[in-house]
Amino acid sequence: MNHTQTSIKLRTGNQMIAEGAVKAGCRFFAGYPITPASGIYKSMIELLQRKGDLAISSPDEISALAYCVGASLRGYKAMTATSGPGWALMIETVQYALMTETPLVIAMVQRLGPSTGGATQGAQGDVLLTEFCTSGGYTIPVLCPSTPLECYELTVLAFSWAELLRTPVVILTDKEVGMTTESVNYEQLQLLHAAERISHLQKPTNGRDKAKTYEFSRLSDIPKFAPVGGMLKVTATGSAHNKSGELKKNDAETLEVLHHLEEKIKRRKDGLAIVKRDVEPEANTLLISYGITARAMEEAIHIARKQGRKVSGLHLLTLFPVPEKQILNSLGQVKRVVIAEENLSGQYRSVISHLMKTQEVVGINKIGSMITPQEILKEVL
Amino acid sequence: MTTTMTTPATFMVENCAMPFCKGCGHSHVLRKLNDALTKLQIPPSKVNLVTDIGCIGLADAMFETPHTVHTTHGRSTAFATGIELADSVLSDSKLKTIVLIGDGGAMIGLLHLVNAALLNADVTVLLCNNFLFGMTGGQHSAFSPLEFITPTTPDGNIIPPIDMCRVMMDARAEYVARKLATDKDLGEVIAEAIQHPGFAMVEIVELCTEHATGKNELTGNEIRNVIEEQGQEFGILSSATSRAEFGVLYADKNPRDQAYASEKGDDGIIPQYQSTLKQQVGIVIAGSAGERVQSAAKKLCEAAVVSNLHCTQKNDNPVTQGSGFSLSEVIISPNEIFYTGIETPDAVIVVSEDGMNELHEKHLLDRLTKSTVLILDSSLMKPHTEANIIEYPFRKEFGGAKAAMKAIEFYVKQSEVFPVEALAPVT
Numbered sequence: 173m174n175h176t177q178t179s180i181k182l183r184t185g186n187q188m189i190a191e192g193a194v195k196a197g198c199r200f201f202a203g204y205p206i207t208p209a210s211g212i213y214k215s216m217i218e219l220l221q222r223k224g225d226l227a228i229s230s231p232d233e234i235s236a237l238a239y240c241v242g243a244s245l246r247g248y249k250a251m252t253a254t255s256g257p258g259w260a261l262m263i264e265t266v267q268y269a270l271m272t273e274t275p276l277v278i279a280m281v282q283r284l285g286p287s288t289g290g291a292t293q294g295a296q297g298d299v300l301l302t303e304f305c306t307s308g309g310y311t312i313p314v315l316c317p318s319t320p321l322e323c324y325e326l327t328v329l330a331f332s333w334a335e336l337l338r339t340p341v342v343i344l345t346d347k348e349v350g351m352t353t354e355s356v357n358y359e360q361l362q363l364l365h366a367a368e369r370i371s372h373l374q375k376p377t378n379g380r381d382k383a384k385t386y387e388f389s390r391l392s393d394i395p396k397f398a399p400v401g402g403m404l405k406v407t408a409t410g411s412a413h414n415k416s417g418e419l420k421k422n423d424a425e426t427l428e429v430l431h432h433l434e435e436k437i438k439r440r441k442d443g444l445a446i447v448k449r450d451v452e453p454e455a456n457t458l459l460i461s462y463g464i465t466a467r468a469m470e471e472a473i474h475i476a477r478k479q480g481r482k483v484s485g486l487h488l489l490t491l492f493p494v495p496e497k498q499i500l501n502s503l504g505q506v507k508r509v510v511i512a513e514e515n516l517s518g519q520y521r522s523v524i525s526h527l528m529k530t531q532e533v534v535g536i537n538k539i540g541s542m543i544t545p546q547e548i549l550k551e552v553l
Numbered sequence: 554m555t556t557t558m559t560t561p562a563t564f565m566v567e568n569c570a571m572p573f574c575k576g577c578g579h580s581h582v583l584r585k586l587n588d589a590l591t592k593l594q595i596p597p598s599k600v601n602l603v604t605d606i607g608c609i610g611l612a613d614a615m616f617e618t619p620h621t622v623h624t625t626h627g628r629s630t631a632f633a634t635g636i637e638l639a640d641s642v643l644s645d646s647k648l649k650t651i652v653l654i655g656d657g658g659a660m661i662g663l664l665h666l667v668n669a670a671l672l673n674a675d676v677t678v679l680l681c682n683n684f685l686f687g688m689t690g691g692q693h694s695a696f697s698p699l700e701f702i703t704p705t706t707p708d709g710n711i712i713p714p715i716d717m718c719r720v721m722m723d724a725r726a727e728y729v730a731r732k733l734a735t736d737k738d739l740g741e742v743i744a745e746a747i748q749h750p751g752f753a754m755v756e757i758v759e760l761c762t763e764h765a766t767g768k769n770e771l772t773g774n775e776i777r778n779v780i781e782e783q784g785q786e787f788g789i790l791s792s793a794t795s796r797a798e799f800g801v802l803y804a805d806k807n808p809r810d811q812a813y814a815s816e817k818g819d820d821g822i823i824p825q826y827q828s829t830l831k832q833q834v835g836i837v838i839a840g841s842a843g844e845r846v847q848s849a850a851k852k853l854c855e856a857a858v859v860s861n862l863h864c865t866q867k868n869d870n871p872v873t874q875g876s877g878f879s880l881s882e883v884i885i886s887p888n889e890i891f892y893t894g895i896e897t898p899d900a901v902i903v904v905s906e907d908g909m910n911e912l913h914e915k916h917l918l919d920r921l922t923k924s925t926v927l928i929l930d931s932s933l934m935k936p937h938t939e940a941n942i943i944e945y946p947f948r949k950e951f952g953g954a955k956a957a958m959k960a961i962e963f964y965v966k967q968s969e970v971f972p973v974e975a976l977a978p979v980t
């Protein structure tokens with residue numbers, strides 16, 4: 173290892189989410205303070221205000237997200253950050269963003285729940301609350317970084333996905349990832365470029381051009397975006413609507429729109445999956461984890477191999493849409509799948525265990541402190 | 554054929570049939586809004602109607618040319634505020650956003666109205682007050698007069714109505730008016746409100762002909778009296794322009810400088826020394842809040858990076874950050890650090906009583922082994938432990954504020970985790 177002449181910075185995951193957001197072209201942030209997510213708010217105030225872009229406080233989390241939706245409708249990349257108690261308040265507006273196909277990024281830094289829970293304690297207990305928060309059960313893409321570097325890179329990606337898919341995207345971390353300061357080698361940052369939403373051309377027209385706000389031909393197509401305030405008339409609504417954005421009840425086109433909202437994500441699910449695979453062909457055990465616990469898993473794998481034991485690992489960097497193909501491809505000959513996550517009941521395990529048809533599935537679950545490498549090692553065959 | 558430069562004759566759908574009940578005040582309001590927009594000659598692409606939930610939320614479909622954004626119950630003003638904040642700071646500030654909200658929605662979204670007023674965002678709120686929730690069956694609202702009879706106040710309302718105009722003025726709104734939907738000059742007042750730079754609110758008192766009449770013996774002519782009897786005034790109650798709009802003030806404080814790279818002026822560290830450290834070490838530093846424990850730990854991390862090592866740092870303190878213990882956990886390693894917790898520390902540094910108490914509380918001292926170095930301030934009681942204890946009077950010699958840093962320096966010298974000179978540029 174030789175760092176000579178490289179620039180290292182001490183950064184938290186929260187700070188790196190903020191830097192990633194600015195890199196991705198985020199120009200609007202509305203925030204409400206909450207431990208352990210406040211670091212993102214503070215960094216966005218610093219980074220955006222000095223550029224003349226907009227970072228602003230809101231009087232509550234509902235307003236924070238509504239301000240972001242408004243800014244995105246106006247045509248600008250927007251983000252907010254919160255934790256479980258704030259997320260609970262935002263769910264109404266997350267659904268609104270999904271229904272109105274408004275690009276949006278929300279950083280969700282988990283802490284111990286339920287209710288106000290433990291403000292300064294980490295947890296991975298909001299996985300299901302984050303994903304299954306919509307009436308109708310629509311897929312919200314969820315990225316799950318475990319290091320400051322991943323926080324940066326996955327945030328850039330979150331913006332690309334939000335913009336290209338015209339949908340809210342969540343970056344799900346926790347107190348340990350968000351608030352731990354680490355040495356970050358900036359040379360290792362991948363040169364990422366965030367995508368822009370695909371927009372209608374804004375040329376002066378005679379009168380108001382009539383483009384349908386939610387026009388698509390195939391169900392999975394993404395409607396071209398037009399900003400509120402642009403030349404094309406926008407008809408946005410959170411109520412069931414046809415492609416023109418007109419409020420309708422159960423007509424064929426409206427149902428088509430409701431199918432489209434899910435289909436545009438589902439069709440692309442294999443491309444919306446990122447995992448780190450560390451597979452040994454003769455291993456009997458496959459470890460699966462994500463976020464902060466994936467780092468304990470990686471250390472456990474390291475220790476096991478030093479002891480001459482064979483073990484495979486699958487580190488999930490995206491949780492939803494479920495990376496089914498990548499999980500199935502990692503199973504190989506293993507007899508046992510061990511899923512480690514810092515929550516009471518094995519939330520993600522309940523989502524993926526049906527994929528393991530012949531393997532024994534074991535959960536490592538805990539609340540109150542991080543799962544340790546030793547706790548994971550114990551379950552390796 | 555029209556162009557954006559000519560004045561549109563109407564913003565509404567031609568010959569549109571209003572979806573409201575016969576005599577409903579909403580029909581008046583929408584026609585007067587259309588009159589106002591036509592009078593102001595704003596290009597339709599710069600007009601944005603944001604509607605709330607309820608009967609008034611059916612307005613979108615009545616308008617042919619402006620943008621329309623139909624939102625959730627009570628939240629319309631918040632979405633409108635977001636649109637206008639972005640428009641004023643990130644765009645050309647030409648958009649005019651008008652919120653159409655009922656009395657039910659206004660109370661749900663009271664916070665959003667108050668904050669839009671405080672910000673002085675360029676949003677015009679038309680609050681259509683018909684004393685009740687029309688769409689869901691006429692239930693009473695926070696605007697219902699005393700003794701008002703509704704399905705939810707069958708014996709008459711006993712809760713006094715809110716005076717939203719007064720609330721808005723207390724929230725520093727500068728354009729505030731209360732009008733009747735049937736007032737001849739309503740169109741002019743709406744036009745004035747839209748033109749007002751910054752936040753404006755017009756409460757329009759009207760009749761829900763479906764639910765308000767009948768049991769209440771209420772007619773269009775009597776609602777003026779009802780309002781006045783409850784001590785609320787009609788007319789333009791405020792039309793000052795003493796405060797600049799949010800976007801103007803913000804741009805003043807934060808001039809545009811897109812060239813400002815996010816990393817500019819940043820604190821990158823260039824490794825200068827080599828460490829002979831072979832294995833990861835975990836160090837716990839415990840002391841009192843306000844005695845620079847966590848910033849000393851940060852300096853340890855910086856010195857580790859200067860010595861070409863990886864590091865992590867976790868801080869802990871009571872919820873009230875200025876009192877009690879202050880604690881840092883630092884890992885330094887020649888290799889990438891995966892797990893960021895410290896199971897068995899290699900070194901523990903304790904420089905105050907608060908710190909010692911917290912380590913007892915966490916049962917951390919029970920986990921120490923013979924290979925742990927426990928560096929203690931001499932003022933502290935020695936705990937029962939297998940660890941190798943080293944005492945030094947850090948507090949006495951250097952004072953509380955420097956004790957943690959001096960103890961870290963002592964540890965680095967003693968353990969040789971990296972060259973002690975690496976601390977020099979940072980101490």
Ligand code: SF4
Nearest residue numbers: 574577608687761762
């Ligand atoms: S129910 Fe009342 S508010 Fe609704 S349309 Fe009818 S009269 Fe108007």
Ligand SMILES: [Mg+2]
Nearest residue numbers: 655656685686
């Ligand atoms: Mg009403």
